[in-house]
Amino acid sequence: MKTAIHWVAPLAGAILALGALPATAQTIKIGFISSYSGLNGNLGPYMERGARLYLKEHAKELPPGVSVEFLIRDDTGPNPDKAKQLAQELIVRDKVNLLAGVIFTPNAMAMAPLATEAKVPFVIMNAGTSVITARSPYIARLSFTLWQSCYPLGQWAAKKFKRPYTLVSDFGPGHDCEDAFTKATKEAGGDVAGSVRVPLMNPDFVPYMQRVKDAKPDALMVFIPAGKTATAVLKAFGDLGLAKSGVKLIGPGDVTTDEELENMGDAALGVLTVHHYSAAADRPANKAFVAAWKRDYGANETPNFVAVGGWDGMAAIMHAIKAQNGKLDPDKTMDLLKNFKDANSPRGPISVDPATRDIVQNEYLREVRRVGGKLANVEIETVGTAVKDPWKELQKK
Numbered sequence: 001m002k003t004a005i006h007w008v009a010p011l012a013g014a015i016l017a018l019g020a021l022p023a024t025a026q027t028i029k030i031g032f033i034s035s036y037s038g039l040n041g042n043l044g045p046y047m048e049r050g051a052r053l054y055l056k057e058h059a060k061e062l063p064p065g066v067s068v069e070f071l072i073r074d075d076t077g078p079n080p081d082k083a084k085q086l087a088q089e090l091i092v093r094d095k096v097n098l099l100a101g102v103i104f105t106p107n108a109m110a111m112a113p114l115a116t117e118a119k120v121p122f123v124i125m126n127a128g129t130s131v132i133t134a135r136s137p138y139i140a141r142l143s144f145t146l147w148q149s150c151y152p153l154g155q156w157a158a159k160k161f162k163r164p165y166t167l168v169s170d171f172g173p174g175h176d177c178e179d180a181f182t183k184a185t186k187e188a189g190g191d192v193a194g195s196v197r198v199p200l201m202n203p204d205f206v207p208y209m210q211r212v213k214d215a216k217p218d219a220l221m222v223f224i225p226a227g228k229t230a231t232a233v234l235k236a237f238g239d240l241g242l243a244k245s246g247v248k249l250i251g252p253g254d255v256t257t258d259e260e261l262e263n264m265g266d267a268a269l270g271v272l273t274v275h276h277y278s279a280a281a282d283r284p285a286n287k288a289f290v291a292a293w294k295r296d297y298g299a300n301e302t303p304n305f306v307a308v309g310g311w312d313g314m315a316a317i318m319h320a321i322k323a324q325n326g327k328l329d330p331d332k333t334m335d336l337l338k339n340f341k342d343a344n345s346p347r348g349p350i351s352v353d354p355a356t357r358d359i360v361q362n363e364y365l366r367e368v369r370r371v372g373g374k375l376a377n378v379e380i381e382t383v384g385t386a387v388k389d390p391w392k393e394l395q396k397k
Contacts, residue, residue, distance in 0.1 A: 038077025
């Protein structure tokens with residue numbers, strides 16, 4: 001990973017003047033900003049590996065004489081000022097053709113105006129707050145929105161539980177998940193026993209879990225950023241005996257992210273989630289993706305939904321490169337990105353909604369089970385087919 005250079009960004013006018021200049025020698029430069037340190041710093045490498053793996057598997061499809069260069073930068077976790085600084089450097093000094101990556105919503109929001117000013121297409125590979133794509137016409141999202149998973153989760157849960165409780169991280173995606181789940185639950189005639197928001201950075205989950213236990217709900221819907229934080233949630237849930245007291249743990253897929261399941265141990269067994277991806281899915285495209293991942297990164301390594309965001313984001317970028325024979329025009333690139341389709345993604349069929357530039361995808365109900373001696377998110381049923389972002393769809397009504 002290249003270390004970001006500390007550099008004072010020029011004025012917006014310079015960004016506008018210089019940002020969209022093409023790279024020389026038919027080299028497509030991708031300014032790749034993700035999290036390699038700080039909160040969930042383990043997720044950046046998954047995203048980068050996914051993008052690089054797609055490029056490797058499809059390198060022969062590049063137009064003759066065209067190459068792709070990743071300029072990797074670490075935004076150090078949820079740090080919008082840092083993300084903005086890095087984006088300015090990449091646009092003005094490095095003259096990147098595209099921006100890509102980003103784990104956290106605040107960072108994507110900070111970068112959005114720069115993409116607009118410089119007319120640099122920006123491919124989101126993770127950050128999931130619904131409003132992000134509305135902040136710049138030069139953003140296309142190939143990951144997910146929290147409404148896509150939490151709204152159908154609420155619809156499903158309303159048929160199974162009478163008094164669910166919600167616990168979410170106190171930032172944009174958490175608010176989206178809480179709102180989506182609560183709205184869907186109430187629309188279905190159900191109710192929510194209570195809600196609590198926890199600090200994003202290093203929370204002690206035990207006091208919050210005790211509050212949940214005291215409320216005596218029959219289910220707890222949790223959203224927290226995927227990774228080590230999810231393992232801490234599962235540990236607190238188990239240590240306080242909520243499962244034994246009859247509380248079922250449910251949530252979007254972040255709470256049982258694939259690469260962390262073995263660290264979670266038996267506390268994860270039986271957890272039900274709605275999500276767009278599982279490494280255990282038996283789709284042929286997913287089996288091929290997982291096999292390539294293990295071939296390149298190790299037999300004991302497991303890709304997660306962040307990795308698939310990198311893979312599919314790179315697939316969309318490659319589509320734009322091939323269609324323009326390597327000579328990228330920002331507006332033509334955006335037109336190609338917002339009409340991108342792939343019937344054979346590891347997560348199932350996907351497309352981009354031209355009206356919102358958000359991904360359209362299936363959502364699956366999953367349960368953590370032991371498969372071949374290891375924990376896995378087993379897809380039980382498809383609870384939503386070709387799901388557009390529900391938040392934006394509801395705005396139309």
